[in-house]
Amino acid sequence: MAEVELTVRVLRGPARASAAGGRYETYTLRADAGWSLLDVLEALQAGPAPDLMYRHSCHHASCGTCALRVDGRERLACLTTVGQIAAGRLGERTGHGKDYRLPRGARAAVTLEPLRSFPVLGDLAADFAEFFGKLDAVEADLVAARGEEATHFEHCITCGACMSACPIVASDLEYLGPAPLALALRGLQDPTKTGSDARRLAAADQPHGVWRCHHVFECTAACPAGVDPGQALMELRARLVRRRLGWREGARR
């Protein structure tokens, strides 16, 4: 595949309370159009930035570790290819193996920043400790149902993209946020009835819970797994209202 002269601007810096306060370092390298951003970051680590910190694990959009801000929007580094960047097609879900018919000597530039509203362990690595604490609050450990019918892992990969994109999370760090609330709803729907629904509802029904959402749906736009947390939040609100009114869930009226 075509080679691209890629200029990468990386927001680097030591551990800090938020992405702000780092400094931009610029690197230029020759990158294959078929590379993902994880290949680019590994090449930087092998060359000019040996201590570069970034998170990665599965390289196929299942583990939720590699979400970054790519030119200001949340993306999974594993699904973002050099070809997409050079062709201006960021966000296309299936860039791998696609030939963008780039001209010889193509050049491109990209800016990489850690997720917003997360503390930073260093460079591009967000610290998920507080986020994971919010998953704990809604008992987001769903168990795959047993039996003849095959059941799926949650589509939500807890990558944090929705938390970074959400303007409310940015202004209220205690706000549970889209992914934990979407998982609270999944917990309520879980046929195996694992975990405490009372705890999930209590977590959702508090000042930093589901009522904080201003329905801008940035979460749904940013989600790389098609979860639609915005819709889940609305459904959770509806459930809480029905409860306040004393309506039984699932009853016909």
Add this chain to the structure above:
Amino acid sequence: MIGAGSTGAAIAHDLASRGIRTAVVERGEPASGTTGRNHALLHSGGRYVVKDPESAVECIQENLLLRRAAPGVIEETGGLFVAIDDEDLAYREAFLEGCRRAGVPAEEIPPDLARRLEPGLTESVRAAVRVPDAVIDPYRLVLSWLATAQANGAEVFPFTPVEAVEVRAGRVAHVVAHDLVHRRRLRLEAPVVINAAGPWAGRVAALAGVEVPVQPSAGVMVALAARLNQRVINRMRPPGDGDIIVPQRATSIIGTTSWNVESGDRIPVPPDHVRRMIEEGAKLLPAVREAPVLAAFAAARPLVAGNKESDGRELSRGFQVFDHGRDGAEGFMSVVGGKTTTSRLMAEIVADRVCEKLGVQQECRTRELALLPFHRFRWREGG
């Protein structure tokens, strides 16, 4: 512990649960090497029953234990072995007999039932056998092991590459590591240091002035942007290229190939391997040919070098422990090889040896212990 893949994380959990003070240093994110990029298969043992029955027995036993210990990281899909040509069909009897001997539950079902269960299967299915394969989330499993170890007092340092393994007077003395999170050098004194660096084990061993015969062997996997099957689908034949499709979340992952590489770093994904995966995968599920590729990726299995019997897909027992006392570094051990499915057993064997060295008498508890959820893991103390 040096390394926080399946091996390091499972051993850290075992040691911490026996009350042994444990620290784990990992150069990057947990499970950022071979483990994170594995095929996500919780083996039933079916793939080993003919050529390596011992591994098959271990797989089915550990498969059942892990389901109990960490149900939240396992999708109980079940699996099918299907024969689609005469050659596959000739393997059927040996396969069923192997399953019977290894204790891998196997139920032969009529081909039309197999196609009702998995409508995407090729029309050429000639025989089908159900086995208890499952799908695992390897990243979350590693975090669960580490979180449980942390709760039992272990310290875990991600983003902390090892710089030196100091050996004095024939004994390992301490490890120096660069903690990139706190921007400090750590000096960890320990009577036992375990090298669980996977395909990088040779590099870590060299820091202590010893050698480990590890041969990294890469494999390509192709994740499709569609889930074409609900169960793990295996080709009923001896393990080979592109003979298994694992459904995980919204994808189907086809695997895998096998070739030798220098280290686990910067493994290329050869386009012809991707094409071969799609060609072979399409023989099982014809829709593979039309489905867009979500991601193609490669990882390096850390094989024990000189083991000519194996190309890594059918590695006997899967792992080896090297005690470097013989090489003039008492207390330094390397663990090479292994499979995520059988990591708990491997950890038990290694931890038994560590206890022996330390003169500690504590029984292994990991058969019964449930793991904490993955989201209890913390990247730094007080985090």
